[in-house]
Amino acid sequence: xxxKKERKVVDLALQGGGSHGALTWGVLDRLLDDDRIEIATxxxxxxxxxxxxxxxxxxxxxxxxxxxxxxxxxxxxxxDGAMTSPIxxxxxDRLTDSYSMERSPGYLFFEQLSxxxxxxxxxxMNINPLRDLVSSMVDFxxxxxxxxxxVFVTATNVRTGRGRTFTQPEISVDAVMASACLPLMFQxxxxxxxxxxxxxxxGNPALYPLVEDTATRDLIVVQINPMVRDTLxxxxxxxxxxxxxxxxxxxxxxxLRSIELLHQIIASAKLDSQQYRDIFxxxxxxxxxLKGLEASxxxxxxxxxxxxLNKRGWQWADRFLADHFEDLGQRSTFNLxxxxxxxxxxxxxxxxxxxxxxxxx
Numbered sequence: 001x002x003x004k005k006e007r008k009v010v011d012l013a014l015q016g017g018g019s020h021g022a023l024t025w026g027v028l029d030r031l032l033d034d035d036r037i038e039i040a041t042x043x044x045x046x047x048x049x050x051x052x053x054x055x056x057x058x059x060x061x062x063x064x065x066x067x068x069x070x071x072x073x074x075x076x077x078x079x080d081g082a083m084t085s086p087i088x089x090x091x092x093d094r095l096t097d098s099y100s101m102e103r104s105p106g107y108l109f110f111e112q113l114s115x116x117x118x119x120x121x122x123x124x125m126n127i128n129p130l131r132d133l134v135s136s137m138v139d140f141x142x143x144x145x146x147x148x149x150x151v152f153v154t155a156t157n158v159r160t161g162r163g164r165t166f167t168q169p170e171i172s173v174d175a176v177m178a179s180a181c182l183p184l185m186f187q188x189x190x191x192x193x194x195x196x197x198x199x200x201x202x203g204n205p206a207l208y209p210l211v212e213d214t215a216t217r218d219l220i221v222v223q224i225n226p227m228v229r230d231t232l233x234x235x236x237x238x239x240x241x242x243x244x245x246x247x248x249x250x251x252x253x254x255x256l257r258s259i260e261l262l263h264q265i266i267a268s269a270k271l272d273s274q275q276y277r278d279i280f281x282x283x284x285x286x287x288x289x290l291k292g293l294e295a296s297x298x299x300x301x302x303x304x305x306x307x308x309l310n311k312r313g314w315q316w317a318d319r320f321l322a323d324h325f326e327d328l329g330q331r332s333t334f335n336l337x338x339x340x341x342x343x344x345x346x347x348x349x350x351x352x353x354x355x356x357x358x359x360x361x
Contacts, residue, residue, distance in 0.1 A: 009038045009216040013205040016046025016180065016248070017224040018298030019078070022306040024051050024222050025071050026313020027284055032064045034321060040215040043098075043152040043165075043206050045199040048072070048222070049179040049239060054152045060146035062128075064159075074137050075306050082301035085336040088109070089300065099305045101296035104236070106318070111237075112196075114184045126187045135173045135281045144169040154199035154206040155179045158188050163202035165209055199254050200248040207255040207322070211279055218328050222280045222313075225249055226290035235305070238283060253339055256281065261276045262334035281338035283334045 012031075015025050028051060031037045044052035046142040049070065058070025087110060090103040101107040110130050113122060143151065146168065153166045155178035178189035178196035188195035199206070210219050233242040259279055289312055297329070324333045 007038055008325065009040050009212040010218045010220050010328065011041040011043070011213055011216055012039055012296050013219065013221045014042060014044040014048030014051055015204055015206055015222060015224045016044070016048045016200050018047060019299050019301045019306060020224045020309060021047025021051055022075055022309035023224045023313035023316070024048060025075055025154070025306075026310040026315070027222050027317040028055060028071060028313075029068055030317035030321070032068050035064075036325065037321075039149055040148045040160050041152070041186055041213050043210050043270045044179070045154050045203060045205040046180040049153040049199070049204050050138075052153065053058060053138050053143045053176055053205070054144040056149050056151045057142040059140040059148050061139070062134070073224070073274065075138050075310070077133055079306055087146040087299055089302070099297045099300050099308075100294045100303070101299050102294060103167055104296070107296060109300060112327060117184075119185060123187070128186060130180070131177050131341075132171060134176055138173070138176075140172055143171050148336070152206060152209040153179050154203040155181070155189070155191075155196040156199055157203045158183075158195040158197050162200075163199065163206060164194075164196065165203075165206055168208070179350075180319060201251070203251050203255070204236065204248045205343050207252070207259070215276065216329075218280045218282065219259075220284060221252070221334075222251075223283050224287040224290065225335065226293075226306065228287065229291065237296075244295065256336055257339050260339065279332075280327075280329070281332045281334045281336060282324065283318070284316050286316050286319075289316075301352070 010031075012028075017023075029038065029275050032055075042052035042055060043167075044050070054070050055076045058067035060066075062069065085105040087101065087104060088106055089101065090105065091101065092103055093100055119126075121227070134195075149172060151168060153175050154163050155170055155175065156162075157164055166172075166179075172191075174189055174191050177186075178191060179199040181187075181189050181197050182198045183281070188197055190196075196236045204225070205221075207219065207221075225245055225248055227245075229242060229245070233239045249254070257283060
């Protein structure tokens with residue numbers, strides 16, 4: 001895009017969600033392609049943290065184009081690495097063009113193993129190919145040197161149950177792997193004598209670093225975990241998956257509620273509006289898409305699936321910019337008051353996904 005245009009400065013909060021992080025890749029790709037948008041800060045957890053450090057490293061080395069290329073290289077490497085994984089789609093899912101892993105023998109086998117044995121028992125040598133991939137694909141010197149974008153990565157302290165947020169110049173491969181450490185899959189990551197698990201338990205993603213940012217009033221959450229499910233989970237797997245969704249969204253909901261309470265206090269003139277900023281909150285997602293992505297497909301890293309998710313994320317961001325670019329810097333486009341009721345309905349519904357229950361391409 002060329003020509004002199006109004007530029008909007010935004011902070012982005014990136015949720016985690018396994019291979020569904022490719023949705024966030026699509027969102028970032030669209031925003032980086034638009035020179036009207038300047039990303040000041042990225043706060044990420046798990047896959048969101050990986051997207052954040054990849055963008056920062058790419059930005060430091062090659063600007064916007066470098067960041068976009070780095071994202072594609074990273075996700076292609078993730079897909080290539082998964083080709084030798086025993087967790088693959090079943091023949092039936094391939095024939096029916098479904099990206100679900102619900103019928104994958106490898107997925108079902110390892111799911112049962114993880115409920116019976118800990119990663120310390122199953123993987124005593126703590127072999128983690130994902131760590132090797134992130135270490136080889138991300139130049140953390142560039143991440144920590146990057147001055148264009150500030151990055152926050154959140155992990156959960158196992159001993160205290162509190163969150164720790166890493167930022168430049170202390171972001172490392174260990175910090176990112178701590179943020180993505182699901183305790184039933186990986187051994188806790190030790191940093192400075194403390195053990196850490198997935199940051200999603202305490203902040204998915206953490207918003208408080210963005211609230212304190214004085215460079216912008218606009219906070220955009222890229223949400224890839226569904227808040228609402230219309231159907232009641234009844235099987236054991238469905239119940240466990242829904243518990244995980246609720247758990248990983250609860251910290252986000254609490255922080256958004258805190259922002260709304262801050263809004264109310266500022267509006268009542270009980271706080272100095274010059275000292276405490278009234279944050280504008282936006283969410284990029286598509287409700288129907290999120291409902292249609294089965295939890296098991298977070299383990300599917302086939303390139304065709306990641307490309308499909310990337311395309312959907314791009315469309316989310318494109319739609320958001322078309323509808324709300326002029327709102328940036330002016331008002332919130334997400335109704336925070338809806339989070340205080342038991343009948344929350346998402347503000348936007350995307351009805352274009354035909355294969356909602358399968359997560360098809």
